[in-house]
Amino acid sequence: MKILVTGGAGFIGSHTCVELVNRGYEVVIIDNFVNSSKRSLDRICEITGVMPILYEADVRDESVLSEIFGEHEIDCVIHFAGLKAVGESVAMPLRYYENNLGSTIALCNAMKRNSVKKLIFSSSATVYASGAEPPFSEGSPTGGCTNPYGWTKYFGEQIIRDAARAEGDWSVALLRYFNPVGAHKSGLIGEDPQGIPNNLMPFICQVASGRREKLNIFGNDYPTPDGTGVRDYIHVVDLALGHVAAIDYLSKNVGESVFNLGTGKGYSVLEMVKTFERVNDIKIPYEIVGRRPGDLAVSFTNTDRSAGVLGWKATLGLDDMCRDAWNWQKKNPNGYSGL
Ligand code: NAD
Ligand code: UD1
Helix, strand or coil, rough: EEEEEEHHHHHHHHHHHHHHHHCCCCEEEECCCCCCHHHHHHHHHHCCCCCCEEEEECCCCHHHHHCCCCCCCCCCEEEEECCCCHHHHHHHHHHHHHHHHHHHHHHHHHHHHHCEEEEEEEEEEECCCCCCCCCCCCCCEEECCCCCCHHHHHHHHHHHHHHHHCCCCCCEEEEEEEEECCCCCCCCCCCCCCCCCCCCCHHHHHHCCCCCCCEEEECCCCCCCCCCCEEEEEEHHHHHHHHHHHHHHHHHHCEEEEEEEECCCEHHHHHHHHHHHHHCCCCEEEEECCCCCCCEEEECCCHHHHHHHCCCCCCCHHHHHHHHHHHHHHHHHHHHHHC
16 A cells, blocks of 8 residues: 655654554655755665655645656555744744645645545644643534644644545544654654754753753643643654554545544653653753743643544653653754754
């Protein structure tokens, strides 16, 4: 079976490509490297022994999509390609809407023209309304996003849902990720943020490696046991395996399905720091600063549907996440650009 992976050179895409190849799938990637490096593909090859087929192009380029669907019999598309920096999306909303929604529309058009009927979409827990009560289940209220990035996920889901309903015979999985962290245990692929990391784990890793002096903890006055924000961190390899499970699910189910991908457990920022310090035997200096606008106090998932219907469960814990994230950072202190 052949899988088209948009954004396959990125953090989650590269880990998913590894698991797809391990499962015996043929992988075709389209990526324009706007936020990734071609070197991640060499690393996928180093891990699996297979170099994925690459189209270096923008997903919005429908002529390239036609070329891909013409040259390969694609069974299923996994759509990771998108811009994901929340702050940047507030400063450049049109770039985000254009890129993230434009790519989704172009992809759905090309699938329709070429009778490709299976699609997996990278959505986010950020679509849950800020008033929703954790644990979030797939039926929890959505919308009221606090930034354009979040809206691109909300609208992206809606566009795909409407396209699938109009076609009638599409099988679509909308996967809402919680907080993906960690890296492949080989340390050959991992998260490679450009500039100052926005997210907690890459920031901790850069403090550990001496690239940043200390971690700023955004608020310790939340209604949580230690006052810091609580999130459902999920190992990126577990997340990748969630996509493999979704392919199996789509082979037996027509229509649209939503699944939350998380562990179901919430950890605070301070618990993250302490676990990282213990597992890797490194001190992480930190300072408590003010809250970051738009942050929730607590976010974690209810896992009933992903376990019961999708048949998937995360198996790696916080120790694995901290160990593997640091292993990647240690081996690649400047990410792929240092190679
Ligand atoms: P990433 O930036 O590492 O990967 C995205 C990839 O898409 C990159 O390789 C980038 O070059 C490519 N890309 C972007 N726009 C493109 C376009 N128009 N044409 C071709 N390629 C394009 O991000 P990631 O963390 O791997 O995230 C993958 C997906 O999952 C994104 O859609 C993201 O919004 C979503 N997501 C990520 C998280 C997270 O915390 N990482 C959480 C929830 C959802
Ligand atoms: C953030 C985005 C979310 C996006 C997700 C994945 C915001 C408001 N939310 O989620 O839309 O889907 O990333 O890309 O940006 N923290 C610190 N110091 C730091 C960084 C983070 O204390 O330097 C804290 C945060 O306040 C939060 C926790 O760590 O409590 C996790 O933060 P982060 O990794 O950015 O993820 P989210 O905020 O859950």
